[in-house]
Amino acid sequence: MAEEQTTNPEETNQETPVVETTTNEAQENPEQFLKDFNWHNYEEGIDPVADEKLDEFEKLVAENFVETLDDQVVEGTVIHMTDRDAIIDIKAKSEGVISLNEFRYNPNLALGDKVEVLIDVREDATGQLILSHKKARVIKAWDRVISANETGEIVNGFIKCRTKGGMIVDVFGIEAFLPGSQIDVKPIRDYDQYVNKTMEFKVVKINHEFKNVVVSHKALIEADIEIQKKEIISQLEKGQVLEGVVKNITSYGVFMDLGGVDGLVHITDLSWSRINHPSEIVELDEKLNVVILDFDEDKSRIQLGLKQLSKHPWDALGEEVKVGDEVEGKVVVIADYGAFVEVAEGVEGLIHVSEMSWSTHLRSAQDFVTVGDVVKAQIITLDKEDRKMSLGIKQLSPDPWTDITSKFPVGQRHTGIVRNFTNFGVFVEMEEGIDGLIYISDLSWTKKIKHPSEFCTIGDNLEVVVLELDVEGRKLSLGHKQTKDNPWDKYENEFALNTKHTASVFEIVDKGATVQFNDDIVAFIPSRHLEKEDGSKLKKGEEAEFVIIEFSKEFKRVVASHTGVFKAQEMKNVKAVVRKAAKSASESKTTLGDANEALQALKDKMDTK
Numbered sequence: 001m002a003e004e005q006t007t008n009p010e011e012t013n014q015e016t017p018v019v020e021t022t023t024n025e026a027q028e029n030p031e032q033f034l035k036d037f038n039w040h041n042y043e044e045g046i047d048p049v050a051d052e053k054l055d056e057f058e059k060l061v062a063e064n065f066v067e068t069l070d071d072q073v074v075e076g077t078v079i080h081m082t083d084r085d086a087i088i089d090i091k092a093k094s095e096g097v098i099s100l101n102e103f104r105y106n107p108n109l110a111l112g113d114k115v116e117v118l119i120d121v122r123e124d125a126t127g128q129l130i131l132s133h134k135k136a137r138v139i140k141a142w143d144r145v146i147s148a149n150e151t152g153e154i155v156n157g158f159i160k161c162r163t164k165g166g167m168i169v170d171v172f173g174i175e176a177f178l179p180g181s182q183i184d185v186k187p188i189r190d191y192d193q194y195v196n197k198t199m200e201f202k203v204v205k206i207n208h209e210f211k212n213v214v215v216s217h218k219a220l221i222e223a224d225i226e227i228q229k230k231e232i233i234s235q236l237e238k239g240q241v242l243e244g245v246v247k248n249i250t251s252y253g254v255f256m257d258l259g260g261v262d263g264l265v266h267i268t269d270l271s272w273s274r275i276n277h278p279s280e281i282v283e284l285d286e287k288l289n290v291v292i293l294d295f296d297e298d299k300s301r302i303q304l305g306l307k308q309l310s311k312h313p314w315d316a317l318g319e320e321v322k323v324g325d326e327v328e329g330k331v332v333v334i335a336d337y338g339a340f341v342e343v344a345e346g347v348e349g350l351i352h353v354s355e356m357s358w359s360t361h362l363r364s365a366q367d368f369v370t371v372g373d374v375v376k377a378q379i380i381t382l383d384k385e386d387r388k389m390s391l392g393i394k395q396l397s398p399d400p401w402t403d404i405t406s407k408f409p410v411g412q413r414h415t416g417i418v419r420n421f422t423n424f425g426v427f428v429e430m431e432e433g434i435d436g437l438i439y440i441s442d443l444s445w446t447k448k449i450k451h452p453s454e455f456c457t458i459g460d461n462l463e464v465v466v467l468e469l470d471v472e473g474r475k476l477s478l479g480h481k482q483t484k485d486n487p488w489d490k491y492e493n494e495f496a497l498n499t500k501h502t503a504s505v506f507e508i509v510d511k512g513a514t515v516q517f518n519d520d521i522v523a524f525i526p527s528r529h530l531e532k533e534d535g536s537k538l539k540k541g542e543e544a545e546f547v548i549i550e551f552s553k554e555f556k557r558v559v560a561s562h563t564g565v566f567k568a569q570e571m572k573n574v575k576a577v578v579r580k581a582a583k584s585a586s587e588s589k590t591t592l593g594d595a596n597e598a599l600q601a602l603k604d605k606m607d608t609k
Contacts, residue, residue, distance in 0.1 A: 073136045078113045088117055088131055096131035103133065105158075105170070116140055134173070141172030145213055149203040157201045157215060162191050169201065169215055176203075182216035185225060186247050186257065189284075228260035236261075236302070238292055241309070246286045254278045256290055256304055263302035265290060270306050272313050272346025274332045281306070313346030314387045323379050326396065331373045339365045341375060341391060348389070351377055355392035358400050358433030368393070400433035401474055408434070408476065410466050413483060418460045426452045428462055428478060436476035438464060445481045445488060446520035446556070487520050488553045495521060495548050495558055500565065504543045505530075513538065515546060521558055523548070529561035538562055 079095065080087035086109065088096045098117065103109045118136040119129065148155050157169040157176065167178040178201070180188060188194075201215035244256035244263065253266040270281045282288065290304040321327075329343035338352040356368040369375060377391035408414065408430060416428035416436065425439045443455050456462060468477035495501070495517070505525075506516045512526045525546065530537040538544055550559035 073116055073118050073139050075114055076117045076131070078109065078111050078115065081109070081111065088115065090117060090119075090129075090131070092129060094129050096129040098131045098133050105173075137173035141174045142211075144172050145174060145176075145203055146206065149206050152202065154200050154202060154220065155215075156198055158198050159194050159196065161195060167191065167194060171201065171203075171213065171215060174213055176201075176213035176215045178215050178217065182214075182218045185218055185221050225260040232259055232261045236292060236295060238294060240292045241289055242292065244288060244290055244304070246282050246284050246288065249278050249282065249284060251277060254282055256288070258302070261302065263290070263292070263304040265304045265306050269293065269304070269308065272307050272310070273342060274340075274348075307346075313344055314384060317344065317347060317384060321379070321382070323382050325379045326376060327379060327391070328374060328376050331369050331371050331375060334365050334369065334371055336364055339369050341377060343389070343391075349377070349379070349391040350389070351375075351391045351393060355380065355390070355394055358394045358397070359429070359435050394433070400431060401471065404434065404471055404476075405469065408436075408466050408469065410469055412466050413463065414466070415461055415463050416478070418456050418458050418462055420458065421452045423451065426456065426462075428464060430476070434476065436464065436466075436478040438462075438478045438480055442467070442479035442481055445484065445486050488556060491521060492551065492553050495523075495551050497548055497551060499548050500545055501548070501560070502543065502545050505538050505540050508540050513540070515560060517558075523558040523560040525560055525562065529563045531563045533566045 074090050076088035076090040076096065078086050079089045081100070083100075085097050085099055086103065088098055090096055096117065096119070098115075100109075109115075115133055116136040117131040117133050118139065120132040120135065145155075147153065155171055157171040157178075159178070160168045160170055160175070162168075163177070166180045167183070169176045169178045180191065182204075183191075183194065199217055200220055201217050202219045203213060204216045204219060205214035206212070242258050244258045246254055247257040247262065248255040251267075253264050254270065256263045256265060265278075267275065267278050270278055275281060288306060289309060290306055291308050292302060293305045293308065294303040295301060327343045327349070329341035329349070331339050332342050332348065333340040336353075338350050338355075340348045340350055342348050351365075351369075353363065353365045353368075356365065357363075375393060376396060377393050378395040379389060380392045380395070381388070381390040383389070414430055416430045418426055419429045419435065420427040423440075425437050426443070428436050428438060430436055438452075440449055440452055443449055443452065447455070449455050462480055463483045464478040464480055465482040466476065467479045467482065468475075470476075501517055503515045503517050506514045506522070509524075512524055513530060515523045515525055517523060523546070525538075527537075529549075532538060532544075544562050545565050546560040546562050547564045548558065549561045549564060550557065552558075
């Protein structure tokens, strides 16, 4: 090195001023000199370098190398690829490595491509620089997502899969949530059709704390629809026919999409016929022509009609249809008073319950028909202007009352079926269409019946006798007790006045008591006739002898007395004494005064008792 300095005087001349300068600085400010002195270079024997050379070197380093700091995203170039990794040049001291798994979204990665990377590990065990493209994308993606949310920029996203309530969308490498309600303006039934598709979205919400992003595709559609909506609304007129798509079906109607404007077809405006649910007429996504029936002032609520596009069925009803014709139809509605039958699409007739059977004892319409039944009937009345029609079923069968006098003459016995009760009697069906009434008083000769249900039940077979027949009024009076002999005919002799009978007091009632002589005869004992010979009164369950003091066959009334039994005996005794006294007087010529004295003594004896 000494030879080089000798042969190269220019370099020696250049270094001399540096040494001199250093010496002068050390002499002038020794403390500062020691503080700034590069002891490392001195110990390593490194020659001093001029400042301008150092500046030039730092400039070259800054231009060609990057700082390998954490959380810093830099751009690198793919310079080599293996089966598993990509070698990236980021202008650092060494190249970095990234697994190809991080580029699955970009299967077309090639040499020379520019990629964003984040320095994950400065040096691994082999001294290799480890990079992450995925983390770099996330950092950059958040910046882009935040910017898109602030500016309203439209972004592209890849729908990865379904999740609860919506979809997961890849936006700039971030998993964003797409709610099901934000996929489209119309309800979505098949979410799977959107999986693995790329669509445009608008970032509508960001939660920085939980790193959540919510996107919407519906917001983009609504923006376009709003423009179309204003244009469509401005052109709406009543009676206008538009094409629409069935957007939603409810129990009360169908919502139609008219190209950005929604309208409702009420269930009553779908068909001239009665329907239970709109799904019987239309299907989702079906295209239909509808007519505008009405709308409010701002045209936000539009009432549509479908059936109005076809002629009213009553207007199409042929002239050949007339009163007396036999028609066939389906029962569509049942009410208590009758049933509505659809004889043609949109044309209904009412069968009143009174026209369902010849029976005068009316029942509910549910007893004859059910919804869905196909029945035959005859047209009774027809008013095409008011669109009303009344029908009858019974008219298709002969009137059973035509020959009623020959079938049910007065006095003849029959067996009928108990069909219904009233407070005053029992309705008995003799045959289909002929009902008779048994009044409660004609049920039994002896029993006092408060309500017919105490005597029989519905469905019982009951033997009856025709008591009266009113052909014009279509009324048939029947009797059941008349099928048996009247037991009061024999009781009239058995319980004649002054006859005596022994029985127990059955019940103490108001103003007296009752005594049951047999199954049919229950006698009433007035309170004053309950007195016994000793002055006390009979009690419930006490057996005694009674005398009949009143018997009414017509009113089925029997009145008896216990007191009358011994009173009658006493009267007999008085009469016997009188006869005896009279006889003795005639034989012994006793005076009349003596006889009176004897009678007075007997009377005093009775009073004492």
